[in-house]
Amino acid sequence: MADLHEISFPQEWGPTPLADLKASVSLEGGLNMLDVRWAIAVDSTIQNVKGIEIDTSQETFKCEYIPSLAEAFPGGLIPGKEQIWFNYRINVFPASYYLVQACNLPQTPTENGSPFKYQMVRPPIRTTVDTAPYITTPAPPPVPVPVGLIVGLMVAGLALLLFGLVTYRMVSARLAAGFQKVAMGPKVPVLVVYPAGGAEFQGAVVALAEFLQQHGGCSVEVDMWQQGSVAKLGPMRWLLEQVQTAHRVIIVAPQPSSQRSPQKPPFPGVSGPPAAAQDLYLLALNLVAARAVNGAQLAKFWVVRFGATGPLTSELQACRTFTLMKDLNKLCRGLRRQRYTKIADLLTWRADCCGRNDSEKLRAAIQALHGLPTHDGAAP
Structure with missing residues (x-):
């Protein structure tokens, strides 16, 4: 050569x-x-x-x-x-x-x-052989536990459980509006990756990223907001750096073409996907496949579906999946768990993360994607 x-x-x-x-x-x-x-x-x-x-x-x-x-x-x-x-x-x-x-x-x-x-x-697996001898030691006979001690421990446990339940209800009642306080905490770093699609699909992706940034307590990175960095570093290096710093990587499932509505006008202010969107999506699938054998690494990757999207690819089937709008609050609560630092935050994790007004733009974008009318009866 x-x-x-x-x-x-x-x-x-x-x-x-x-x-x-x-x-x-x-x-x-x-x-x-x-x-x-x-x-x-x-x-x-x-x-x-x-x-x-x-x-x-x-x-x-x-x-x-x-x-x-x-x-x-x-x-x-x-x-x-x-x-x-x-x-x-x-x-x-x-x-x-x-x-x-x-x-x-x-x-x-x-x-x-x-x-x-x-x-x-992937590199070949390094193997080592442990040749050290093993010595088996007989286990000591079980020591009988007094019945009085068992009863005492059960009573003490019930008392602690009752005390915790009463405390939880008292504090959670005082913190019914505590989500506003939680929302002021540190942002959760989130990376959003999606396949290339039509104008309605792109509009739904933009609405999801804006919702998580403005109302979901997240600091969102998405290629359409950093096209200069993607072009400078290249898709692979930009994706690897973002995955390393993100607490969660949200992969948007592709939408079947039969569910798009080309007769509807595009979502306002949304153009087609950036040139690198499809490359980033395929690279993200490769990362998921590479980490499928490690549950802790795979847990970083979540899948979001805009309603019924058909069967997921084999790489995404092992990931935790959320369907919008049905699982929106569940998605937000899962992201909020990444930044809990106070007992007050833990006691308010069941509160809804947003009101209907906060999520109205995202709801309208998903309705437009499926060709459904918005709340005022017209496409957005």
Whole structure:
């Protein structure tokens, strides 16, 4: 294969797409070695390929081919071959999984808006054998417990239970309006990810993000509000950074096209989804699949459905799911549990997180998505 060395490329060079990408991880001498393989289509455009960009989520490499492909393949075509493969080996830090993205240099947008191809790979499981001998010690005989002690413990337990119940009712009555106090507390960091959809679906996503930001006690991050950061970092790196800092990642389930209502006017002020929305959604599904074996990591990912959306994908079926508008208060209460710091907050967790006026815009957006009339009988 052609040798590689790092180089920067001027942006005025013409673009060419990458054909395929594969990655694998092996253990060598206690180190994780990431093997990246990629393919370039063998046609007239191969002479326009100047180099390759590889991002491992830990480090980014920009390299050029030496000799150049234009010199190595002056005719552009190779009889009997549709593509040619290259490979590059990288020493990476230990991780539970690696998300690799790569593209030909110079970059060019494709039909879905991204020049990158993605590959998720998990390292082999490290195994150790414990050869230490085990010594079995016989268990001591059970010591009988006096009946009087058992009765005393039961009476004391009932007294504590009664005291706690009375205290709970007294304090919760005084804190019936305590949610306003809770709402002034620290915001819960939340990331919202969604698939690309029509104007009504996009309007419902915007309404959900605005509701959580304004009335749900959340600090919401969503790609449509940070398109500059997404373009600067790339979809994969931006998503990984947001997932790391978020307390909850809310994935909006896709809406079947049969339930959209194209004859209705779009939701006011809402345009189509950003170019990276679908890439971020697919990357989020990969993250869920990678963490499916770890219940604690999977618990960070929640699914929100705008009414009946049909069967969920296999990646999302293991996540906790909320259906709006039915489960809106349940969703808010679940998010509020992330910031409890006082007993007063714990005693008010059953209170409704919002009134009907607070959620009216979200309700109208979901009704428009399903082609239903709003409260005033007209589409929003």
